[in-house]
Amino acid sequence: MSHSQRYFEMLGAAYEVPSGPDRFDAFLAAAMAYFFEDEAEGLLAGDVPRYKGDDKTLDTHGQRIGALIEEASRRGSEKSERFHAVLDISARSELVTGNTAAAHLTDRDFPCHLCDLPLDPEAISEIRKSLRSGEHQPQDRIILASVGERQVQACLALIQRPKDIADRVQVSLSYIDWSDALMTRLGEAFGLTHSETEILEGYLANLSQKEIAQQRDRSLETIKGQSKAILRKTGCARMSDVVQLCASIAFLMRQLPEQETPPSAETWMTPKENLSLLPRLKGRKLAWYTAGDGEKPVLFIHGYLQGPFFTPAFRRALAQINVRLIAPSRPGFGYTSPSPSDSDFNETVVRDALALVDHLGLEKISLCVHQGGTSHGFRIARALGRRMGDMLVIGGGIPIDEKVHLSHMDRQTRFAAMATRHAPSVMKMVTSIGLPVYRRRGTRAFLEKQFSKSPADLATLSNSTLMKVQAEGLYHAVEQGAGAWVRDGAAAMADWTDDLEAVDCRQIWLQANDDSIISAQDVAACITKRTNAEFHILDGHGTNILHTAVEDITDALARLQ
CATH class of the missing domain: 3.30.450.20 (PAS domain)
Structure with missing residues (x-):
């Protein structure tokens, strides 16, 4: 399929999402297909263009679709009446x-x-x-x-x-909303093939045999033959009986639209406990948190979803090692004002961090950087110069080589990496459409999707404490919308090799063996050759290493100078 065909397939799937949140997954699949020739192997299609700026047309579509989804959610309480x-x-x-x-x-x-x-x-x-x-x-x-x-x-x-x-x-x-999930269950219940299930879906949409044949680009005789198979497998004499049988099953399964995806009662709000605000230039504000009240300050640069919030066990451990984490929120995250523009996002992150260090009167400070904050951490460390102490890197990223690293990433990270580099407006569209969908589905649904390929991370969702702190991290990432996430992704996917090479302080790297974002072995290949880096791969931990490897992390924090 050509680039333009994949583009319009993706756009068409996007406009289906407002009619049902369950259709977001089909849109995401179409967006991934836009980039990858072989998604399983992470092979980027040769005709994918590389945009330096935004695609204004696609941005407009994304904003329009996001508004339609928000409106559909607002009317959610009225749905039962309409059906x-x-x-x-x-x-x-x-x-x-x-x-x-x-x-x-x-x-x-x-x-x-x-x-x-x-x-x-x-x-x-x-x-x-x-x-x-x-x-x-x-x-x-x-x-x-x-x-x-x-x-x-x-x-x-x-x-x-x-x-x-x-x-x-x-x-x-x-x-009745004949969703993909409901059709799959009906097909499995009757023992239908995938093709027969699609034909059944045509009958349930009140299409004639001729219309189904035209829709599927098949001969009328083929549709008639497969229709007979449906009758035989369902035990019905007429297709109208099959329709009534399917409707009965749908009602028994309570698959009416308002019941299939009930609006989540969850309130997405970033915590304000231990929050301070620092006035910045041109009316901006820098929001920053503290964790622990020890005498040893460490600047914490958060990742995407697991910071800057910590479990009670982590806070108790900080008290034991006399450490105080100072955790600024990057522009557009939490309650920090956005950067003036996309182009100066990285510079604003560094200026904010230096201003906070000056505000606190710190002549020297160590850094603890986490996951998606790694590139920013090295930019900040480089700017600190002689004021820089040691550095702890938790689940750190490295400059991405498309030919080497893509195949080892999970599909969401791989897609985000390529969308950010090649078509940032696609990433904007996915986030602007996905955010209202997941506000409706709830935090747990988002995290289950995020961790679908990581059993270790999925297991953390059964722990109410770990679930709570991860939810807070998600709220922090999207408090002001999806824009900051897109800007931050671009910062991580940029080539920050010069910053990595310029920082010569002592570094301790803790990498999760089961991290689905980036392979621990790929990170090791990049970092272990550095004479100033101490590198450890921790077994039994995944993306949630910040919350699950408390003892290893606090032991490393205690060694920072």
């Missing part, structure tokens, strides 16, 4: 009235005429049959109806001619 609609229809005049849900679903003001409803012709025909019957129907009629004009939805329609209501027919409409 349980009741229409009341006069047999004599075909005049229709309905409840609030019916008005939402049909986008009509009542009363209106039956022919004005946005129902498909077959559904209108079935309703008119009941209207013409002239008497109570002992057998309710259940059909699949297409509702809507701009966005057509497949609904179950229950048509009734109540015995105690003269001259009336009632139609109840319920919308």
Whole structure:
């Protein structure tokens, strides 16, 4: 597939996300496919362009889609009304009235005429049959109806001619979201092949065999043959029976849209305990935290999701070694003001750190740098010059070589690395769309996705203390939106080799053996050749090394001078 085709596939998938948060994963897959010829091996497609600046068109799409998702979330509390609609229809005049849900679903003001409803012709025909019957129907009629004009939805329609209501027919409409997850479960339950499951999805969308054939670019005979297989495997005589069976299963599984992804009750707010603010130039403010109250100050440069917040056990250990961590938030993270522009982000990080050291009156200070903060830590260390003490690097990164390091990264990190380098606007789009999705799904869902390839990290989510501190780190990363994350990713992916080489202080590196962000062996290959670096790989730890290797970290902090 060409670059332009992959681009529009990605954009099309992005516009599907507002219709259901479950579609974000399909969009993310399309975004990854935009970059990689072979995702499993981390092979970058040869035709991926490299943008020096932003793609303004893509930025506009991302902002628009993000706004649509936010609006969909805002209306979440109203969803249940929109999908349980009741229409009341006069047999004599075909005049229709309905409840609030019916008005939402049909986008009509009542009363209106039956022919004005946005129902498909077959559904209108079935309703008119009941209207013409002239008497109570002992057998309710259940059909699949297409509702809507701009966005057509497949609904179950229950048509009734109540015995105690003269001259009336009632139609109840319920919308089922045939999500990818639900279709997978239906296919597995009936033993359908992947192709048969996709054909079933076409019937559930109220498409004809001819329309399904056109949609799938297959012959009508092929669709008919696979339809017979569906009937055989489900034990049904007619496809309408299969539709009703699937609808029954969907209701039993409670897969209505408002129940499938309920809005999270979680409030995403960065903690303010132990927070201080330092006024900066042009009205900016630098937010910084302290951990511990020891006499030995260490400047802590946080990573993305595991800092600058610490477990009670870590704080107790700091007290024992008489260390006080001073942890500034980078521009746009937490409560620190953003940098004036993208181009001076790295310089602003360094200037803020030096201003904080001056404000505290520190003539010399050691550094503790963590994960995504590594490149910034070396820039700061270089700028400190003779005021620089020792350095502890926890789960540190290194300058990325696309040909060497990509294949060892987990898929999220690999994607972020390449999006940041080659198409930052794609990264902006993913974060601006993903953030409202995960605010709805909740922190646990985000972290489970982030750690999906790391059993050691997934296990930490079962510990309420570790879960809490990681959630706080996530809030800190996106307190002001996704912009800082994108800028920070660009800083980590830039070539900061000169800064690494320029820092000659004593360094202690602690690397997790099971780190899914970057291979410990790749980091070792870069660092162990340095005469001023002491390098350790810690078994049994993953991305969460900051919280799980407390004893090793505090032992190293105690040795800093």
